[in-house]
Amino acid sequence: MLTVATAGSAQGSTQVLALAASIDQVFDNVRNWLVGILAGLATVFLTVGGVRYLMAGGDPGEVEKAKQAFKSAGWGYALAALAPLVVEILRGIVGS
Incomplete structure (x- = not known):
């Protein structure tokens, strides 16, 4: 449970946020949260890889960097995709 105490209240009450x-x-x-964060970061890597590939202009070094970004996006x-499995394993360990 997440609570926040505010300094302005004279009675010292708390408000439950979550x-x-x-x-x-x-x-x-x-x-x-795991799926959202991982998919968001992968999308950023995919976008960066695509921009690098388009802007490479035939430079082999830049093309390799773009390919590496594509690989990172794939990972x-x-x-x-595996995050739900990891959470299920944790759920089994905790015994929930």
Whole structure:
């Protein structure tokens, strides 16, 4: 549970910003965050690779850098696809 105490309140009350109903919901949230972050980063690498490839102008060094960015994007998408499996393994370890 995440709580925030505000200095302006004279009574010292707290406001709940996030509350998970169960451990299953926590694992679902972790899975969703992992997939989102990994897919987002992979998309950035894919975009950078595409721009590098277009701007290479035949330079073999730049083409290799673009190919490396494409490979990194592929790894990122693969990890995003495997994130639910990793969360299921953690769920099994915790015993939820």
